[in-house]
Amino acid sequence: MAENGEPIQDLAHLGYVELLTPKPDESLWYFTDLLGMEEVHRDGPSAYLRGYGDYAAFTLKLTEAKQSGVGTIAWRATSAQALERRAQAIEGAGLGIDWADGDYSKGRTYRFRDPDGHAMEIYFEQEKYAAPEHLRSTLRNLPMKFPTRGVGVRRNDHLAVLCQDVPANREFAQNILGLHLREQVIFDNGATEIGSWMSNNAIHHEIAYVVDVKGASGRLHHYAMWVDNREEVLRAADIFMDNGIFIEAGPSKHNNSQGFYIYSYEPGGNRVEVYTGGLWVFDPDFETVVWDEETRNGGVHWGAALPESFLNYATPPV
Numbered sequence: 571m572a573e574n575g576e577p578i579q580d581l582a583h584l585g586y587v588e589l590l591t592p593k594p595d596e597s598l599w600y601f602t603d604l605l606g607m608e609e610v611h612r613d614g615p616s617a618y619l620r621g622y623g624d625y626a627a628f629t630l631k632l633t634e635a636k637q638s639g640v641g642t643i644a645w646r647a648t649s650a651q652a653l654e655r656r657a658q659a660i661e662g663a664g665l666g667i668d669w670a671d672g673d674y675s676k677g678r679t680y681r682f683r684d685p686d687g688h689a690m691e692i693y694f695e696q697e698k699y700a701a702p703e704h705l706r707s708t709l710r711n712l713p714m715k716f717p718t719r720g721v722g723v724r725r726n727d728h729l730a731v732l733c734q735d736v737p738a739n740r741e742f743a744q745n746i747l748g749l750h751l752r753e754q755v756i757f758d759n760g761a762t763e764i765g766s767w768m769s770n771n772a773i774h775h776e777i778a779y780v781v782d783v784k785g786a787s788g789r790l791h792h793y794a795m796w797v798d799n800r801e802e803v804l805r806a807a808d809i810f811m812d813n814g815i816f817i818e819a820g821p822s823k824h825n826n827s828q829g830f831y832i833y834s835y836e837p838g839g840n841r842v843e844v845y846t847g848g849l850w851v852f853d854p855d856f857e858t859v860v861w862d863e864e865t866r867n868g869g870v871h872w873g874a875a876l877p878e879s880f881l882n883y884a885t886p887p888v
């Protein structure tokens with residue numbers, strides 16, 4: 571979205587996501603043993619994890635909590651100046667909280683909330699991951715060896731959050747944060763915005779805002795990690811089945827985003843997607859794609875329909 575006639579390009583990408591879990595040991599097992607992520611740090615109730623392709627020291631923070639759900643959603647700015655500019659804009663919008671020292675491996679951080687109340691932050695300084703000897707890849711441009719266990723998710727990709735008022739949150743993301751609007755689902759002849767998919771870069775969407783059918787606020791629909799191909803999504807299905815993990819939907823293909831997906835529930839209750847395919851957006855004046863009741867087809871291009879739980883279940887449950 572434009573500011574002084576120019577698009578805002580102050581956020582580089584989704585930095586990290588914090589998931590809350592009432593079953594920290596089981597959740598850690600799911601992400602490390604089954605998805606193949608690496609634990610790099612521990613601090614009190616939180617474990618810090620990464621995919622083998624992530625350049626940052628960590629991209630997923632798993633925190634023990636009474637209830638499941640999403641904690642902090644963090645964005646990396648494109649520069650120190652960009653961080654200052656976004657902090658000022660958020661402050662001006664009345665949604666700022668404060669400046670903090672920054673989490674493990676991150677520098678000075680500006681904390682705020684989106685209009686629905688999700689905790690967010692922006693930082694610029696980021697320590698790159700330095701693999702210990704036994705995890706060093708022979709590829710000079712790969713931050714870490716491909717894991718020898720589990721699915722082997724490559725990197726953090728996106729998350730979908732629920733909110734009471736999609737337009738308010740979408741407008742905040744566009745006008746204040748500077749995210750680009752990719753796709754929308756709008757029902758009732760253009761009157762009801764069901765969901766909006768947005769990104770800072772060529773990744774189709776880094777965050778989606780979808781209406782919370784229960785009228786709650788601050789909830790998570792799902793968190794998604796990227797794999798390189800469909801075969802790895804199928805391998806995730808085999809690994810989940812062998813280990814008693816509930817597969818809610820897929821492997822199938824979405825119509826919006828074109829993503830090839832499998833959705834499971836990690837032991838703490840959060841919905842986790844293993845994802846590939848998807849379209850990349852390089853067009854600087856990309857025209858938002860809008861789906862209505864007829865074209866939406868329940869979000870599925872081919873494969874089984876998404877179950878009722880996909881519409882009704884989110885974390886924390888209400």
Ligand code: FE
Pocket residue numbers: 728729730792794843845
């Ligand atoms: Fe997704």
